[in-house]
Amino acid sequence: MTPLKPTVDEALDAVDGDVAVLMYRHVGAEVPMKKGRDLLWQEEISKIPPNAYAEPEWVEGEAPLFILYTSGTTGKPKGIVHLHGAYMVWIRYAFSHMTGAEREFRDDIVFFSTADIGWISGHHYGVHGPLLNGLTVLWYEDAPDYPHPGVWWEITDTYGVTHILFSPTALRLLMRYGEEWPLRYKLDTLMALYPTGEVLNEEAYHWMVKYLCRGRENCQVADVWGQTETACFVTAPGSMNLGGFRYKYGSVGLPYPTLRIAILNDEGRELPPGEKGHVAVKPPLPPAFLHTLWRDPERYVKSYWSTFSGYYLTGDIGYVDEEGYLYVLGRSDDVIKIAGHRLSTREVEDILTAHPAVAEAAVVGIPDPVRGEVLGIFIVPKMDAEITEEEVAQHIRKTLGPVAVIGRIVILNKLPKTRTGKVMRRVLRAYASGQPLGDLSTLEEQEALEELKKALVR
Numbered sequence: 001m002t003p004l005k006p007t008v009d010e011a012l013d014a015v016d017g018d019v020a021v022l023m024y025r026h027v028g029a030e031v032p033m034k035k036g037r038d039l040l041w042q043e044e045i046s047k048i049p050p051n052a053y054a055e056p057e058w059v060e061g062e063a064p065l066f067i068l069y070t071s072g073t074t075g076k077p078k079g080i081v082h083l084h085g086a087y088m089v090w091i092r093y094a095f096s097h098m099t100g101a102e103r104e105f106r107d108d109i110v111f112f113s114t115a116d117i118g119w120i121s122g123h124h125y126g127v128h129g130p131l132l133n134g135l136t137v138l139w140y141e142d143a144p145d146y147p148h149p150g151v152w153w154e155i156t157d158t159y160g161v162t163h164i165l166f167s168p169t170a171l172r173l174l175m176r177y178g179e180e181w182p183l184r185y186k187l188d189t190l191m192a193l194y195p196t197g198e199v200l201n202e203e204a205y206h207w208m209v210k211y212l213c214r215g216r217e218n219c220q221v222a223d224v225w226g227q228t229e230t231a232c233f234v235t236a237p238g239s240m241n242l243g244g245f246r247y248k249y250g251s252v253g254l255p256y257p258t259l260r261i262a263i264l265n266d267e268g269r270e271l272p273p274g275e276k277g278h279v280a281v282k283p284p285l286p287p288a289f290l291h292t293l294w295r296d297p298e299r300y301v302k303s304y305w306s307t308f309s310g311y312y313l314t315g316d317i318g319y320v321d322e323e324g325y326l327y328v329l330g331r332s333d334d335v336i337k338i339a340g341h342r343l344s345t346r347e348v349e350d351i352l353t354a355h356p357a358v359a360e361a362a363v364v365g366i367p368d369p370v371r372g373e374v375l376g377i378f379i380v381p382k383m384d385a386e387i388t389e390e391e392v393a394q395h396i397r398k399t400l401g402p403v404a405v406i407g408r409i410v411i412l413n414k415l416p417k418t419r420t421g422k423v424m425r426r427v428l429r430a431y432a433s434g435q436p437l438g439d440l441s442t443l444e445e446q447e448a449l450e451e452l453k454k455a456l457v458r
Contacts, residue, residue: 061085079294086287095129100240149177225252258286280311336365357385364429374407
């Protein structure tokens with residue numbers, strides 16, 4: 001078969017061409033169908049005979065592999081374009097090192113990916129990473145607490161799961177049900193736990209070590225860092241291929257080879273270890289990074305290359321320590337400025353979740369005419385636990401002192417999240433300050449918004 005040789009732009013333009021769209025009809029949901037173009041998945045699949053073979057469509061390495069839109073937490077969603085060659089090179093390499101695919105135990109690896117397939121981590125960890133390395137991958141399509149809060153741990157024992165990836169948000173949900181659930185299971189096959197997608201708070205880390213790993217040295221935690229813009233993670237606290245992880249609480253590890261991270265101040269000057277600033281990358285970029293933005297190359301340049309000349313801007317705030325370990329404190333848009341003092345959402349949320357009655361916490365900045373911003377605090381208590389707004393205020397002020405100027409404390413049953421488990425702080429900020437909510441296409445549950453709305457009018 002003659003390989004296709006489209007340019008990137010030609011291949012992207014083909015997406016809007018005369019393409020058949022396979023639709024899946026959900027129970028109880030109406031899916032819009034266009035006659036002559038759209039097909040029902042189950043009907044088309046039923047026409048394929050057993051043992052059918054389809055020759056793959058060969059393409060150039062620089063042909064687009066997929067377009068994945070960001071959730072729009074900082075504005076209009078961006079269509080991230082990844083290419084076949086660059087993406088596959090990084091996924092194959094990085095995932096191998098993360099899991100130990102070159103070690104003697106490779107044939108025993110069962111990688112349990114809990115990431116939604118529509119999330120970038122669902123692509124990396126649930127499909128391309130394990131399959132390119134010839135490993136076994138396991139999926140579970142339902143909620144982490146359905147049909148019971150121990151279903152992930154039941155799956156782990158049943159299928160001999162060795163590696164498991166999940167969002168810290170999902171873990172905190174399971175923590176609400178108490179440690180008795182994981183303690184019902186052996187979990188003795190677990191070798192590595194990978195929380196990703198949001199910053200891991202200290203209580204969740206210790207909970208994993210104590211109740212999932214049970215203190216076993218051959219069960220390790222690796223908090224890794226990557227974005228929709230990067231193919232798989234780009235920092236990690238070590239490599240299973242090279243012996244394991246050296247985890248440091250609060251850090252997402254060391255940059256993987258070819259990634260050169262710099263921390264910049266607002267003027268673009270590189271900062272020394274320990275000082276907080278903008279997380280940036282010195283070119284040339286490793287093959288992990290996006291090629292462009294779908295049909296918006298000008299926005300690609302403006303979003304990633306225009307803020308600091310000669311640097312790629314990740315949009316995160318953080319710092320590196322003396323050993324080069326990276327600490328990500330949150331998105332730059334989430335940094336709260338109170339009367340000249342800067343607080344990261346991570347700093348405040350870590351303090352809040354350290355309270356024994358708090359399962360989840362989200363913090364945003366609310367505009368204030370005098371101080372610039374004040375804290376908007378949203379709390380989800382643990383199951384069967386109670387906490388008052390005054391207790392929350394006392395707890396946070398005990399640690400932060402007068403810097404903690406609180407504008408509002410709201411206690412909820414659930415936080416508004418995307419379908420991939422990320423807290424929609426943009427929505428919390430909009431509700432608290434009376435601003436438009438913006439794009440809600442990635443919202444998981446409408447009920448969370450209704451509860452939030454009622455709580456704020458009280």
